[in-house]
Every structure is written in structure tokens, then in C-alpha cells.
Amino acid sequence: MKQSMMIGRKWLGISTIYLCMFMHAVVAQDISVRTFFERDTILIGDQILFSIEVTQPRTLDVFFPVFADTLVDKIEILEQSSIDTIKATNDLTHVNQSLLITCFDSGSHRIPGLKFTYITKNQEQEIFSQPSQLQVLTMPLDTTQAIFDIKMPYQAPLTFSELLPYFLGGTLAIAVILLAVWYFRQRRRKKVGYVPFKPSEPPHIIALRKLDKLKEKRLWQNKKVKLYYTNLTEILRIYLEGRYQIDAMEHTSEEILWFLKNTGFNDNNLYLKLKEILQLADLVKFAKVKPLPQENETSLLDAYSFINETKPVEPAKLSEKPVEADDNNNSNLEKMHNKELSDNISSK
Amino acid sequence: MTNQVDIKEINARIEQESAFVEMIILEMNKVIVGQKHLLDSLLIGLLSNGHILLEGLPGLAKTLAIKTLADTIEAKFSRIQFTPDLLPADLIGTLIYSQKKEEFIVKKGPVFANIILADEINRSPAKVQSALLEAMQERQITIGSETYPLGDPFLVLATQNPIEQEGTYPLPEAQVDRFMLKVVIDYPNMEEEKLIIRENLAAVFPTPNSILKPKDIVKARQTVREVYMDEKIERYILDIVFSTRNPGDYKMEKFTNLIAYGGSPRASINLAFASKAYAFIKRRGYVIPEDVRQVCHDVMRHRIGLTYEAEAENITSEEIISEILDTIEVP
Numbered sequence: 001m002k003q004s005m006m007i008g009r010k011w012l013g014i015s016t017i018y019l020c021m022f023m024h025a026v027v028a029q030d031i032s033v034r035t036f037f038e039r040d041t042i043l044i045g046d047q048i049l050f051s052i053e054v055t056q057p058r059t060l061d062v063f064f065p066v067f068a069d070t071l072v073d074k075i076e077i078l079e080q081s082s083i084d085t086i087k088a089t090n091d092l093t094h095v096n097q098s099l100l101i102t103c104f105d106s107g108s109h110r111i112p113g114l115k116f117t118y119i120t121k122n123q124e125q126e127i128f129s130q131p132s133q134l135q136v137l138t139m140p141l142d143t144t145q146a147i148f149d150i151k152m153p154y155q156a157p158l159t160f161s162e163l164l165p166y167f168l169g170g171t172l173a174i175a176v177i178l179l180a181v182w183y184f185r186q187r188r189r190k191k192v193g194y195v196p197f198k199p200s201e202p203p204h205i206i207a208l209r210k211l212d213k214l215k216e217k218r219l220w221q222n223k224k225v226k227l228y229y230t231n232l233t234e235i236l237r238i239y240l241e242g243r244y245q246i247d248a249m250e251h252t253s254e255e256i257l258w259f260l261k262n263t264g265f266n267d268n269n270l271y272l273k274l275k276e277i278l279q280l281a282d283l284v285k286f287a288k289v290k291p292l293p294q295e296n297e298t299s300l301l302d303a304y305s306f307i308n309e310t311k312p313v314e315p316a317k318l319s320e321k322p323v324e325a326d327d328n329n330n331s332n333l334e335k336m337h338n339k340e341l342s343d344n345i346s347s348k
Numbered sequence: 349m350t351n352q353v354d355i356k357e358i359n360a361r362i363e364q365e366s367a368f369v370e371m372i373i374l375e376m377n378k379v380i381v382g383q384k385h386l387l388d389s390l391l392i393g394l395l396s397n398g399h400i401l402l403e404g405l406p407g408l409a410k411t412l413a414i415k416t417l418a419d420t421i422e423a424k425f426s427r428i429q430f431t432p433d434l435l436p437a438d439l440i441g442t443l444i445y446s447q448k449k450e451e452f453i454v455k456k457g458p459v460f461a462n463i464i465l466a467d468e469i470n471r472s473p474a475k476v477q478s479a480l481l482e483a484m485q486e487r488q489i490t491i492g493s494e495t496y497p498l499g500d501p502f503l504v505l506a507t508q509n510p511i512e513q514e515g516t517y518p519l520p521e522a523q524v525d526r527f528m529l530k531v532v533i534d535y536p537n538m539e540e541e542k543l544i545i546r547e548n549l550a551a552v553f554p555t556p557n558s559i560l561k562p563k564d565i566v567k568a569r570q571t572v573r574e575v576y577m578d579e580k581i582e583r584y585i586l587d588i589v590f591s592t593r594n595p596g597d598y599k600m601e602k603f604t605n606l607i608a609y610g611g612s613p614r615a616s617i618n619l620a621f622a623s624k625a626y627a628f629i630k631r632r633g634y635v636i637p638e639d640v641r642q643v644c645h646d647v648m649r650h651r652i653g654l655t656y657e658a659e660a661e662n663i664t665s666e667e668i669i670s671e672i673l674d675t676i677e678v679p
Binding site: 230247249250251252253254255282285286287288289 | 355359576578580581632633634635636637638641673674675676677678679
């Protein structure tokens with residue numbers, strides 16, 4: 001009898017432990033709360049569901065515990081489902097929630113009873129779920145096998161969808177560049193079409209034309225001697241700027257002559273002519289000097305002479321001029337040519 | 349060539365009256381080796397009744413040149429060394445009580461001379477500088493209740509040392525403007541310095557002869573005023589001065605942010621006077637653009653105020669003046 005009583009107590013204890021481990025259900029009045037893991041043992045890093053089930057009267061509001069990012073220390077919550085209500089009977093309702101959890105710490109983890117609250121008869125009541133246990137195992141080590149190197153990450157093959165944005169961007173950039181080139185070419189063509197190319201005139205042509213105009217104006221003859229010399233020196237100074245790249249307009253007569261010498265100008269006769277014109281012009285412009293008519297004429301002629309004799313000589317004319325102008329040159333050239341021929345023959 | 353009568357007459361007179369210039373230069377060259385620009389500037393100041401601010405390092409014969417000039421014209425010369433403890437009374441004079449006469453008598457200061465050398469003017473505080481600059485402007489001194497005219501010619505040559513600026517009192521811009529010329533003295537060249545060494549080693553220090561009297565200078569000044577200046581030259585002077593005020597109007601926009609203030613009307617007046625004096629020194633009865641360009645740097649360099657941007661970019665008034673002269677059309 002005593003032995004049978006002991007066996008009965010033993011079974012009762014085992015069944016109680018069994019119920020505690022796998023049922024975790026708590027009932028208060030008409031409310032029951034149950035929490036359970038999908039599995040009670042997982043490998044480190046495995047993800048499993050932790051489910052919460054509450055059965056309650058339809059008219060009662062039960063408040064679930066609020067979770068942050070962990071269920072308990074070291075058990076992380078990855079996802080939380082919304083609280084789902086399912087009608088069970090006319091009077092009762094099932095309310096479910098599941099949490100996707102994982103753990104990266106091996107060992108046994110205990111989840112204490114979760115607190116649920118509800119209000120009945122104007123009083124806040126609490127109900128706790130049963131505590132539960134989760135065993136987290138590490139990977140078993142097979143020490144019989146050889147140790148291998150860490151494998152590098154595999155290179156994933158490029159897909160068309162990955163390349164597509166680059167392809168489209170490149171195409172668009174090339175199109176924009178081509179369009180810009182085309183636009184600027186068109187614009188240049190239009191400009192060329194409207195403005196015909198006009199070669200710039202050499203400074204001596206401009207200067208000689210201006211001297212002609214000055215002569216036509218007959219300024220000194222009309223007692224405008226100062227204006228006459230102002231214009232005359234201006235023509236010469238602009239010519240010197242174009243011909244010798246001297247900033248003649250911004251420098252005095254003495255400085256102009258000094259700059260001209262520095263350019264390597266070595267025609268003393270022309271230098272003196274220019275010096276005389278500039279010095280006389282300075283006297284007229286700044287010292288109220290009135291030159292003789294002959295001096296006015298000479299100044300203009302000297303200006304013509306200076307420009308004509310300092311203008312750049314065209315290379316074509318150099319070769320043509322002596323041949324056409326002088327018959328003696330022809331005979332001289334023939335003589336030279338004949339001499340060269342005879343020299344060649346004699347040397348052979 | 350037929351000249352108009354007035355120019356011909358002026359030219360002839362200047363030819364005759366400016367003969368002393370060459371003699372003065374000759375006498376000064378006995379004592380001073382080189383420094384041609386300094387000698388020309390001293391004569392310009394003397395002939396156009398303008399005061400001169402000399403800037404140069406010590407030992408460049410500034411004092412000797414001025415003393416020699418005073419000797420050549422038999423002028424009374426005073427040298428005043430400006431120090432931080434100098435008082436206006438030390439300069440202009442004061443009233444002192446005579447126990448013998450039992451009254452206050454006037455003790456005139458060193459400023460009562462024809463040629464004054466104000467050595468290192470920036471070493472004295474503003475009250476002493478003002479006393480001298482007022483005398484320069486008014487050409488008279490009031491001591492007690494009496495006003496005394498200063499000598500004629502009255503030429504002040506103030507020196508400034510460009511180094512050792514610690515403990516100095518720089519002249520305000522308004523007072524610097526009262527100097528007709530600011531002459532920057534540079535080192536002599538190698539040949540000149542060789543001569544200086546030889547003269548000093550031989551201990552041969554020639555003394556200049558006096559060529560003329562102060563009244564001759566006063567007379568020459570009248571002739572300088574008569575030097576003919578054409579309207580074109582006047583226009584050129586105005587273009588130069590106005591371009592320092594409104595550089596943008598003269599295609600020099602780059603200077604707009606570099607010049608804080610340009611030349612005053614006093615700059616135009618002094619540029620015209622100095623050009624006439626330079627023409628006189630060159631024994632001409634008329635001014636040519638060359639004369640304006642020769643004196644332009646000395647007349648304008650202390651009259652152009654530079655901005656912080658210019659100072660940050662190390663741009664000097666010298667460079668601005670050179671650029672202006674190279675940009676403005678010469679008549």
C-alpha cells in the first residue's frame with residue numbers, strides 16, 4: 001500500500017513537471033495564458049517562433065506585455081507579429097502573437113512568466129504565464145577532420161539589372177556631348193555665314209590711307225597747324241604700334257624713339273626723319289610754334305617716306321621685282337648660270 | 349620756323365635765367381656723388397616753392413645734399429632732429445622773460461631759416477609735426493601775440509626712415525599731402541660708390557661755392573610760373589589725377605578695389621607746378637609730356653591711398669602710377 005502510494009506520488013510529480021515544461025498555460029477565472037517555443041532546443045543563431053496565446057472572454061480586454069528588441073537578456077527579437085484575434089466560441093476569443101527570436105549565446109536560457117493585465121470590476125488584475133526554458137547549443141566540433149582555410153566570399157555574377165543603370169547613364173552622357181558638339185558647330189557655321197572673313201589690313205596700308213586723307217583735309221593751309229601735327233603724329237604712332245609693337249600712344253616722343261632703337265631699327269636716316277617730325281610736332285603742340293609751310297610739307301613727305309621705307313617687304317615681290325624691272329639682272333643671272341655650268345663641266 | 353612772340357620771349361628769358369641751374373648742379377656734384385634724381389627734386393622744390401619729404405635709408409647723403417644746396421644759394425640752413433620729447437616751442441620758438449629788460453622777449457626757433465631739414469620727422473609726436481606743417485602751409489609763425497613771417501625762400505625738407513618703424517608717429521595722410529614731392533632715395537650705383545670711397549679715403553671734401561642769393565631764387569620762381577603749359581598738357585595732368593580717383597573711367601577697372609582714395613586737387617596743382625619747374629631745369633619755356641612723366645611719381649606716390657586688398661597683394665602706389673602712365677594716352 002505504502003509502495004503504491006509512493007509510485008502514485010512519483011507519477012504525479014512527473015506529470016506536474018511535464019505540464020510545467022510543455023503547457024505553460026495559466027488559467028485565471030475564464031482567462032488562460034500560454035507561451036511556448038517552436039522547439040525547446042536550437043543551434044546557436046537559429047531563428048524560431050515564440051508564440052503567445054491568450055484565451056479570454058469576448059468582452060474583456062487583456063493587455064499584452066510590450067517587447068523591445070529582446071525577449072530576455074541574450075534572446076533577441078527579430079520580428080514581432082501583430083496581435084491577432086480569432087473567435088473561438090460565442091463567449092470566448094483566442095488572441096495570438098508570435099515573436100521571431102534568435103540567440104547567439106549557448107547555454108540554457110530561462111524566460112520568466114510574462115505579465116498580462118486586464119480590468120474587471122474596475123480593478124486591474126494581473127495574470128502571468130508559466131516560465132519557459134530554451135536550450136541553445138553550439139556547433140559540434142569534429143576534431144577528427146583536418147582544419148581547412150577560411151573560404152573567401154564567392155563572387156556573385158553580374159546581372160543585367162545591375163548593369164542597366166550604368167549603361168543608360170553612359171548612353172545619355174554620350175548623347176548630351178554629341179548634341180552639344182552639334183549645337184556649337186551649327187552656331188559657328190551660322191556666325192561664319194553672317195560675318196564674312198575679312199583679313200586685317202597691314203598697318204602701313206592704314207597709315208598711308210590716313211595720310212592721304214590728312215593731305216586732303218588741308219588743315220595747315222586752313223591755319224589748323226596744331227590739329228594737323230596732332231593727326232600726323234597720331235598716324236605715325238599708330239603705325240609704329242602695329243609695325244614695331246611699340247605702345248606709342250601711351251609714350252612720349254623721346255620714349256618712342258628709344259623703344260624704336262631697342263627694336264633693332266638701324267636706318268639712321270629714317271630715324272632722324274622720324275625724330276624731326278616728332279620734335280617739330282611737340283613744339284607745335286606744346287610750345288605754340290608755327291612752322292613754315294615748307295616744314296609742314298616736309299613733315300608729311302617724311303611721314304610718307306618713313307612708312308613706305310619701313311613697311312614689310314612681301315617675299316614674292318622680292319623675287320619678281322629684279323627679274324621684271326631690270327634687264328641687266330637677267331643677263332647677270334644668265335652669266336652666273338653659264339659660269340656654274342662651265343665650272344661643273346671642267347670639274348668633271 | 350616762326351614762333352609766336354610770347355613763347356619766343358619766354359624761351360629766351362628762361363634760357364638766360366635758368367643758366368644758374370647748371371651751375372648749382374655743378375657745385376653740388378662737387379660734394380655729392382650721384383643722386384641726380386635727388387638734386388633735380390631739390391631744385392624742383394626750391395623753384396616751385398614746394399616742400400619735400402625724403403625717404404631713404406640712413407647714409408644716403410640726404411642731409412649733405414640739403415646742406416650743400418643751402419650753401420650754394422647762401423641760404424640760412426637749420427637742421428632739426430625730431431625726437432619723441434621735442435616740443436613745438438623747441439621748433440618755432442617761445443617767449444622768455446628778460447630780467448634785464450623786465451619784459452618777455454621772443455626767442456625764435458630754428459624754423460626761422462630758409463632751408464629747414466626736419467630729420468626723421470616721424471620720430472616726434474603729432475603736436476610737433478602739426479606745428480611744423482602749419483608753418484609750412486602758412487609761412488608765418490605766431491609767438492605770443494605777434495606773428496612773424498618766415499624767410500623767403502622757405503623750403504622744408506623732411507626725412508623719413510623706412511626702417512625702424514617702432515616708436516614712430518607716421519604722418520597722417522592729410523599732412524603728407526602738404527608735401528609737394530615725396531622723393532625716394534635709392535643706393536648709389538657701383539661706380540658712384542667707388543668714387544665715394546675714394547673721396548673719403550683721400551679725406552678730400554670739396555666745399556661748394558655760393559652761386560646765387562635767396563632773392564635770385566624768388567625771382568626765378570616768377571619765371572617758372574611763366575613757363576608755358578598747353579591745354580593738352582593740362583588735360584594730360586587731369587587725366588592722370590582723375591584716373592587715380594576713378595580708375596574704371598580710364599579702362600583700369602583692376603585698380604578700383606586697390607585704390608582707397610586718389611589724388612586731391614592739390615595733387616593736380618603740384619603736378620603742374622613741378623612739371624613747369626622741371627621744364628625750367630631743362631631750360632625750356634614750355635612743358636612737354638616728358639616733364640609730367642618725370643615728376644609724376646614724386647608728386648603722386650604719397651597721394652594715393654591703398655586698400656587692404658592692395659596691401660595684401662603687395663601692390664604699391666609706385667606700381668599703380670607706372671601702370672597709369674603706361675595706360676593713359678600721351679597728347
